[in-house]
Amino acid sequence: MSSNKTIIANGRFLVPGSLQPVLSGYMTIEDDLITYIGEDKPAAEEGALTVDGSRLLFMPGLVNTHGHAAMSLLRGYGDDMVLQSWLQEKMWPMEAKFTGDDVYWGSALSVLEMLKGGTTTFLDMYDHMDRVAEVTEQSGIRAVLMRGAIGLCPEDVQNQKLAEAVEFARNWHGKADGRITAMLSPHAPYTCPPDFFVKFVQAAHDLDLPMHTHMSETRHEVEQNVADYGLRPVAHLEKLGMFTRPSMIAHGVHLNDEEIEILAKYNVGVSHNPGSNLKLASGVARVPDLLRAGVKVSLGTDGAASNNNLDMFEEMRLAALIHKGVSGDPTAVPAPEALLMATEYGAASIYLSNVGRLAAGMKADFIAIDIDQPHLLPHSDLLSHAVYSASAKDVEHVWVNGKQVVKHGQCLTLDEEEVRRKAQETFESLLTR
Amino acid sequence: MSSNKTIIANGRFLVPGSLQPVLSGYMTIEDDLITYIGEDKPAAEEGALTVDGSRLLFMPGLVNTHGHAAMSLLRGYGDDMVLQSWLQEKMWPMEAKFTGDDVYWGSALSVLEMLKGGTTTFLDMYDHMDRVAEVTEQSGIRAVLMRGAIGLCPEDVQNQKLAEAVEFARNWHGKADGRITAMLSPHAPYTCPPDFFVKFVQAAHDLDLPMHTHMSETRHEVEQNVADYGLRPVAHLEKLGMFTRPSMIAHGVHLNDEEIEILAKYNVGVSHNPGSNLKLASGVARVPDLLRAGVKVSLGTDGAASNNNLDMFEEMRLAALIHKGVSGDPTAVPAPEALLMATEYGAASIYLSNVGRLAAGMKADFIAIDIDQPHLLPHSDLLSHAVYSASAKDVEHVWVNGKQVVKHGQCLTLDEEEVRRKAQETFESLLTR
Structure with missing residues (x-):
């Protein structure tokens, strides 16, 4: 049992360049790494967090x-x-x-x-x-x-x-x-x-x-x-x-x-x-x-x-x-x-060999976009939708190095309200300096 | 008193082509028309709905x-x-x-x-x-x-x-x-x-x-x-x-x-x-x-x-x-x-003389985007932000012909869940027909 294990269940995953560029299935993350991705359901494990991926499209960050x-x-x-x-x-x-x-x-x-x-x-x-x-x-x-x-x-x-x-x-x-x-x-x-x-x-x-x-x-x-x-x-x-x-x-x-x-x-x-x-x-x-x-x-x-x-x-x-x-x-x-x-x-x-792809052994840097939206329907070709139809605002969740940093569109690590206010104040101060 | 009167208060309004392309002030809508837009606050009126525009940028639809x-x-x-x-x-x-x-x-x-x-x-x-x-x-x-x-x-x-x-x-x-x-x-x-x-x-x-x-x-x-x-x-x-x-x-x-x-x-x-x-x-x-x-x-x-x-x-x-x-x-x-x-x-x-501009006498077809977001800060030039930085997903409210049809990103007139489901079903049915 690992307390740092997450299983994404019933998701769709973009694997560009592979034979099956839109894979339906499961992905397992342990600590900072992707340890499994595939169609078969991994064995249930006590303590593992399961994320329902059914309305989401997962992509490399x-x-x-x-x-x-x-x-x-x-x-x-x-x-x-x-x-x-x-x-x-x-x-x-x-x-x-x-x-x-x-x-x-x-x-x-x-x-x-x-x-x-x-x-x-x-x-x-x-x-x-x-x-x-x-x-x-x-x-x-x-x-x-x-x-x-x-x-x-x-x-x-x-x-x-x-x-x-x-x-x-x-x-x-x-x-x-x-x-x-x-x-x-x-x-x-x-x-x-x-x-x-x-x-x-x-x-x-x-x-x-x-x-x-x-x-x-x-x-x-x-x-x-x-x-x-x-x-x-x-x-x-x-x-x-x-x-x-x-x-x-x-x-x-x-x-x-x-x-x-x-x-x-x-x-x-x-x-x-x-x-x-x-x-x-x-x-x-x-x-x-x-x-x-x-x-x-x-x-x-x-x-x-x-x-x-x-x-x-x-x-x-x-x-x-x-x-x-x-x-x-x-x-x-x-x-x-x-x-x-x-x-x-x-x-x-940029000479990082272990990010940029959803595959076992890679760092768990990945994102999920909400595909149950008018501009991403019908679900004809989800890879095409990611490139030709989606935008930054469709991103629902983000993980970096195995840690979730954005959840339902909210940043978990920075104080957004403070950053927005300080950025505006800094700009105004620069104008008058 | 009119029961169909709405006052947008403390908003910023895009008026491209005018001397003041980003106007700070007020806009009044009566029935299907814009009846006032300007810096001065219109007289308070019983029964009029007031919308707080302070975090919003208003634009023609x-x-x-x-x-x-x-x-x-x-x-x-x-x-x-x-x-x-x-x-x-x-x-x-x-x-x-x-x-x-x-x-x-x-x-x-x-x-x-x-x-x-x-x-x-x-x-x-x-x-x-x-x-x-x-x-x-x-x-x-x-x-x-x-x-x-x-x-x-x-x-x-x-x-x-x-x-x-x-x-x-x-x-x-x-x-x-x-x-x-x-x-x-x-x-x-x-x-x-x-x-x-x-x-x-x-x-x-x-x-x-x-x-x-x-x-x-x-x-x-x-x-x-x-x-x-x-x-x-x-x-x-x-x-x-x-x-x-x-x-x-x-x-x-x-x-x-x-x-x-x-x-x-x-x-x-x-x-x-x-x-x-x-x-x-x-x-x-x-x-x-x-x-x-x-x-x-x-x-x-x-x-x-x-x-x-x-x-x-x-x-x-x-x-x-x-x-x-x-x-x-x-x-x-x-x-x-x-x-x-x-x-x-x-x-x-398309030969419509009374839409496309925020001005008294025009049809009240207008939208509001949420400008208190990282990609729309600092508030240097809001017209530039609308063109170079914003996207469809930044739209918060939409009015057509004086009637609000989108509120906080939700469509008030169509059943979104039904439309999404039917569109997907229709596509799947077309594939097999």
Whole structure:
């Protein structure tokens, strides 16, 4: 008998990529692991908690592979603007005022939104990362965290940022019952001079950690890279040694065939951020080509200021829709592939081998959506419904690392009322500081 | 004193296109009309119902200008397929089996989804329209209904369809307290021979009703029109006299400059269906060009089988996002314009002069969304939040024609449990018939 055993009974379970992508049956969770999933009913066991899954669809928790959680404080603060004005007039002046407390409440707001919306793992690249780790620890979410460093500053400031990034990774990698892992993250090739970038590569080797950076989000940035270094960004990062580490880049909107080949060769992941790329008019990434080349493509929301929400169902749907519309091929990015991008490919991209899939031996990070609703009927193809019809607000329950963190839509780990109030107060205070 | 008077107190109200697009204040509803909206508190009145609007954002009800409600029965029944296979192997064989009862339950499922999601007016082009009118009457929604007619059939069948369309319009136009209006709707230039199409134009003149048709959804269809008639679709419909009637066309994905000019000249509306156009890989309509030319562009979901939901917030967001991403202009289709497309422009496109706007004298068709939620905080720009962050599931209350039809997310007019059960049973029965 185990007091930490839960049996989901009579549920439907999404297992994309398998022969039976919608499985009807049972799933057993013991401590932090899934120990069984299948059609046969497991033996009844005294002390085990049974959850009735009959009105629910169970899915792997969604994995958000690129974002800046604290930027939810700037949601709606600047929209429909040209990128440089948006950054220079709106985002940067406000972000320059952010204190550790601001980052704490902005991140708490985002984590609350993500957990309630079915995201069980998120990547965060920002500043004041100790405070993001604090929110992660308290909320029960899983996170891959990194101090993002912009190197357009004097060398002593650069070194200070690198030291912070290294110290953060040393302090937090593997913490919070293993829910926190770290990566190293120079912000982007256009904001980090080559020698600074190389120091991050060295640190990643020293710490044996993967790397993450923004790359080729805009056409201008690619042209600038060629002008500055005589190389397109992929070749530039290859030359700087980044791909000698397990790596993932965010955006990758403007890539040529040769660059796609290099990414595939080094098994570099690409975090596709369709909502943000559309809203900022960066363009439409070559996702079908990347997938065909064997590149790991995952999904990210980016910060809420350029999205403007953290609904990973919406990113899945955008990924499944826009590449059809733009390519003219209605079979591009079919629903199972979009779901894999939001789950299994996401986990692989941030170098977590034990989440992103419902299978025995995997960490118990999973969600349940209420399928007895008008927009999810009839029950023709529940995998299709998860991708094409559902939204964050359909999430009923969420478990991370075997622990239930959202129950009937309510977060069990954070004080929602307090987080909402503090986020609003923080925004108002930032306006007047 | 009036027993049919409601005062919304301390609310925030979206008035896109005005000097103060987010107004804080009060709104009064008497019977079916908005009689006051403004910052000043109206005089207290005995017998008037007061609604506390302090956690709510009030908006005009959303207007869905193109769809086939009963097709929700086929949601998820065929996805990620080439258009012709999807139609010939999946949609048409199932639709051929649809009885009046099937259309009733499919339409009820859609109307339930739409009302709960903030859509207060929908256009429906289908068959068995008496049953759609029945759902409209019972549910309290507003609708513009029409018997869509495909003319690829013998002349006696054509005439029968035309007679049904005319009879339906005669019987139902202006009914259900004026909530039902009618249009005349030959299905499309590629499915209606010119002489059949012309009969509809004549009938529209006789009945003094506007017209609606599908047009230029796919590139192939445009090429076929040129091959068959020596004209692109807009010139073809102009020649057939359609634009001598108030008209609206659905899709309009493939238009050249000259066609856009003709549509503007005749004040023909275009129902933009971004979700469906992307999913079926039809392409991306030239919405910024249409708007610049002064064409009324509204938003439609199309049927749920090609969407796969009826969330008009999602269509607003897609309209605001994809045209930025594809054009490279981040100022394309800004949030206020997307909201106007989903409300005021929508109403104008289906020739309803008294809905789509919160203003004294307009019909009281409005919705309230719960803005005290993580993904709608901080309260920086509530109009931006409505377009970029909200979804159908954020809708808390809905009023149509002055009557509350959704309260705290529950539909007051239809038996939701029965509709859900019947929709599922109908789908299962269709599979085995």
